Amino acid sequence: MIRITGLRHRLLDIPGLAVDARHIAVIGPNGSGKTTLLSVCSGIEEPEAGSVLLLDRPPSAVKIGWVGEFPDRTLLFSRVYDEIASTPRFRHRPCPETDRAVRAVAEVVGIRHLLGKKVAALSGGEKALVALAAACAGDPEVLVLDEADSHLDGVTAERVQRVVRESAAAHVLWCTQSMDVAATADCVLFMENGRVRHHGTPEEVFSALEETCFYPTLWRVSR
Amino acid sequence: MQDPRLRLLVTVVLSLAAFASTAGAVAALVWWLLATPRTKVLPRPGVLLSLIAMIAATALVSAWGGGPGLSYFVRMTVVLLLAAWAYAETEEGEMLAVAVWALGNRIGFEIGLIAEMGIGGLAVIRQDIEHVRIAMALKGIRPGIRSIVPLAVTLIVTEIRRSEEIARLLAVRGYTLGGRISPRFRTGSKDVLASLSAVILGFLSCLSLRDVFILLG
Amino acid sequence: MRVELADLVFSQDSFTLRGSGTFDEGVHLVSGPVGSGKSTLALLLAGLLRPERGAVRRHGVLTTQLLLQFPEHHITSPTIAGEAASWGLVPEDALALAELSARADDDPFHLSRGELKRLTLACALLRDPDLLLLDEPFSSLDCTAKRRACRMLEKRDAGITVVFSHERAVLPRVDAIWEMEEGVLAARGSVPDAIPSWQHAPPYLRCALEQGARPMNIRLSDAREALCRIRG
Numbered sequence: 078m079i080r081i082t083g084l085r086h087r088l089l090d091i092p093g094l095a096v097d098a099r100h101i102a103v104i105g106p107n108g109s110g111k112t113t114l115l116s117v118c119s120g121i122e123e124p125e126a127g128s129v130l131l132l133d134r135p136p137s138a139v140k141i142g143w144v145g146e147f148p149d150r151t152l153l154f155s156r157v158y159d160e161i162a163s164t165p166r167f168r169h170r171p172c173p174e175t176d177r178a179v180r181a182v183a184e185v186v187g188i189r190h191l192l193g194k195k196v197a198a199l200s201g202g203e204k205a206l207v208a209l210a211a212a213c214a215g216d217p218e219v220l221v222l223d224e225a226d227s228h229l230d231g232v233t234a235e236r237v238q239r240v241v242r243e244s245a246a247a248h249v250l251w252c253t254q255s256m257d258v259a260a261t262a263d264c265v266l267f268m269e270n271g272r273v274r275h276h277g278t279p280e281e282v283f284s285a286l287e288e289t290c291f292y293p294t295l296w297r298v299s300r
Numbered sequence: 301m302q303d304p305r306l307r308l309l310v311t312v313v314l315s316l317a318a319f320a321s322t323a324g325a326v327a328a329l330v331w332w333l334l335a336t337p338r339t340k341v342l343p344r345p346g347v348l349l350s351l352i353a354m355i356a357a358t359a360l361v362s363a364w365g366g367g368p369g370l371s372y373f374v375r376m377t378v379v380l381l382l383a384a385w386a387y388a389e390t391e392e393g394e395m396l397a398v399a400v401w402a403l404g405n406r407i408g409f410e411i412g413l414i415a416e417m418g419i420g421g422l423a424v425i426r427q428d429i430e431h432v433r434i435a436m437a438l439k440g441i442r443p444g445i446r447s448i449v450p451l452a453v454t455l456i457v458t459e460i461r462r463s464e465e466i467a468r469l470l471a472v473r474g475y476t477l478g479g480r481i482s483p484r485f486r487t488g489s490k491d492v493l494a495s496l497s498a499v500i501l502g503f504l505s506c507l508s509l510r511d512v513f514i515l516l517g
Numbered sequence: 518m519r520v521e522l523a524d525l526v527f528s529q530d531s532f533t534l535r536g537s538g539t540f541d542e543g544v545h546l547v548s549g550p551v552g553s554g555k556s557t558l559a560l561l562l563a564g565l566l567r568p569e570r571g572a573v574r575r576h577g578v579l580t581t582q583l584l585l586q587f588p589e590h591h592i593t594s595p596t597i598a599g600e601a602a603s604w605g606l607v608p609e610d611a612l613a614l615a616e617l618s619a620r621a622d623d624d625p626f627h628l629s630r631g632e633l634k635r636l637t638l639a640c641a642l643l644r645d646p647d648l649l650l651l652d653e654p655f656s657s658l659d660c661t662a663k664r665r666a667c668r669m670l671e672k673r674d675a676g677i678t679v680v681f682s683h684e685r686a687v688l689p690r691v692d693a694i695w696e697m698e699e700g701v702l703a704a705r706g707s708v709p710d711a712i713p714s715w716q717h718a719p720p721y722l723r724c725a726l727e728q729g730a731r732p733m734n735i736r737l738s739d740a741r742e743a744l745c746r747i748r749g
Contacts (some may be wrong), residue, residue, distance in 0.1 A: 085410070094534045100352055105659075106659040106661060107629055107631035107632075107657075107658065107659045107662065108629055108631070116468070120471075120472075121468050121471050140474075142472070143468065143469065143472035143473075143474045145465050145468065146465075147465065148446065150462060150465075151462060151465045151466055151469055152394075152420060153413070153416070153417055153419075153420070153466065153469065153470070153473075154393070154396075154416050154420065155416055155419055155420045156392045156393040157391035157394055158393075159396065159416070160352055162481075163464075163473050163475075163479070163541070164473045164474055166409075166479035166480055166481055167470075167473050167474045167475040167479045168474045168479075169478070169479065169480045170480065171480070172482040175480070175481075179555075195392050196392075196420065197392075197423055198531070200550075200551065200552030200553075201551035201552040201599070202550055202551045202552055203552070205551075211473070212311065215474065216523055217391060217475065227549060227656055228435060228653075228656055229551055229658065229682045229683075230549070230550035230551050230553075230717070231550075231683070231685055231717065231719075231720075232476060232550060233550065235552065235730065254658075254659060254660070255685065255686065256686065256688070257685075257720055257721075269560075271329070274637055289660075289661075290660035290661055290663075290664055291660060294686050294719070294720065294721035294737050295720050295721055296743060297721065297737060297740075297741060298724045298725050298728075298740050298744060412716075428590070431585055431587065432588040432590050434560070434565055434583075434585065434590075435585055435590045435592075435593070436593060437565065438563075438582065438583055438592065439591075439604060439605075440605075441593060442602075447593070450592065450593040450594065451593075453592075453595075454589060454590065454592050454593075457589070457626045458587075458590075459588055474718045506635055
């Protein structure tokens with residue numbers, strides 16, 4: 078359960094919102110406050126007023142996995158293994174446990190063959206998969222993806238979707254510009270000018286957006 | 301040389317020896333000729349020659365002022381060769397491993413993390429510089445004094461934005477202080493031999509030549 | 518006017534790009550995965566990289582303009598109006614086209630990446646070069662801005678336009694399709710004949726093809742029109 082009460086932060090203004098869905102897509106035009114909302118929900122920014130509770134706890138007490146907009150430009154380490162291992166290492170987990178976690182998550186994301194490689198030798202899509210594996214390595218309770226798919230090709234984007242669908246996280250907060258991806262979520266939040274204009278199932282939200290370009294392209298050709 | 305700890309030790313010892321005296325520089329040069337892949341690990345000719353030219357210019361100024369110009373040139377060139385070797389042999393992740401091995405999971409990890417992020421950042425900055433250079437060429441702006449300011453501003457702003465993103469990443473990955481890793485090193489017998497000889501050379505060159513003859517006599 | 522790639526080979530580290538073919542007047546779309554060499558091809562076409570073997574031959578192309586993927590790399594001036602002027606344009610025109618007229622004196626770095634993209638795209642289009650190369654012109658834009666960008670592109674009535682993009686929802690009307698895969702450029706031919714063999718076709722187009730429709734072009738509206746025709 079994600080519960081927002083009286084939230085005011087920068088341009089955000091969300092009086093109250095409770096979402097009890099697993100896969101939540103956050104959509105809306107440029108500058109509508111999507112990234113700010115994700116930052117507050119992952120505890121990176123402290124809200125000026127109001128509160129956010131994830132699983133009845135403040136975000137700082139929840140294990141979060143985060144993938145940003147340019148995963149290929151924001152890797153911390155120069156070796157793939159070190160990057161994926163960063164979360165358990167930062168939490169001072171014992172080394173054998175870290176090693177098991179890294180190998181398991183690399184298997185799930187399908188990048189076991191990359192573990193020994195240098196980050197510089199990877200393609201853009203591979204770097205994004207490494208960033209996703211790094212986000213999943215700490216057994217996150219909430220997985221946050223901030224337009225992580227906007228610079229990915231179709232094949233890589235589908236792989237990211239599969240991993241996210243199969244992850245053990247209780248909630249996935251996914252901000253995306255791909256409405257076809259958003260249409261597969263359990264719940265959609267449409268934001269505009271810092272407010273949540275529409276929220277509900279993809280059916281409900283997109284029926285309100287049918288006249289706009291935010292309507293999923295696949296729905297336009299298959300309905 | 302596989303073991304980064306020994307490589308670091310050798311680099312420090314021989315660089316100090318080479319910097320301290322011409323005899324030390326010659327000894328370090330001999331070691332460099334015997335124990336490294338020599339010319340294979342040198343930087344590109346353009347970079348190497350410009351660095352050597354800089355050293356030569358300083359040496360000339362020094363010699364012209366009555367200082368030990370030639371000695372300076374030899375000593376600094378040897379230091380440069382050692383640095384080039386150490387840089388070329390350093391592999392990703394080794395900084396972190398050595399720092400944690402030497403200083404532990406807290407301070408050592410911090411230092412290693414900064415070094416690792418610096419190395420990674422350099423590659424991104426190199427790409428950014430290349431792109432800005434292209435963008436300027438497209439507008440017909442010639443590289444020169446006047447174009448340095450916009451270039452620097454663009455780079456600084458993009459790097460600040462990137463560091464904000466990295467700070468977010470560190471925060472959500474649960475980074476507070478240090479981290480736990482178990483560094484592993486592979487030490488070949490050749491490595492030990494090469495390091496030992498480097499340390500002995502370094503030690504001998506600390507003594508003056510007269511002392512060496514006394515030792516030998 | 519045309520640009521010819523004659524057995525082009527370019528290598529960098531472990532990556533090798535190969536390509537042959539001719540870019541005639543009109544809009545070309547080069548699609549392909551991230552890291553397949555689209556940006557490198559753009560630089561080669563712009564003459565900013567030298568091929569190792571083969572050649573890029575331009576016939577009748579006097580002016581070339583390349584729009585880089587990250588718009589902040591283009592910035593050389595402390596104001597938005599100055600930035601437009603640095604492209605050799607009348608600032609008022611460029612700012613009007615980018616819908617940023619009210620912000621002429623602002624610092625370009627205060628714009629969001631989407632706004633900055635709009636500005637650089639407007640500048641590149643207003644330069645009206647014979648050869649216009651656009652590297653990922655739609656990334657970082659929301660769908661409204663993407664649509665506007667497409668309309669601006671479609672209005673260009675002369676010269677060669679090459680769009681390098683992996684966009685899968687909002688695309689302009691194009692004349693020819695190319696694909697890049699692991700450094701190899703393949704010509705799919707002119708639209709609409711090229712559409713069925715386009716491997717990186719967006720999902721809506723593939724969906725329409727599977728239903729037996731034959732779209733005349735690659736936009737969502739083309740797919741829908743084709744579906745209407747077969748559904749009656």
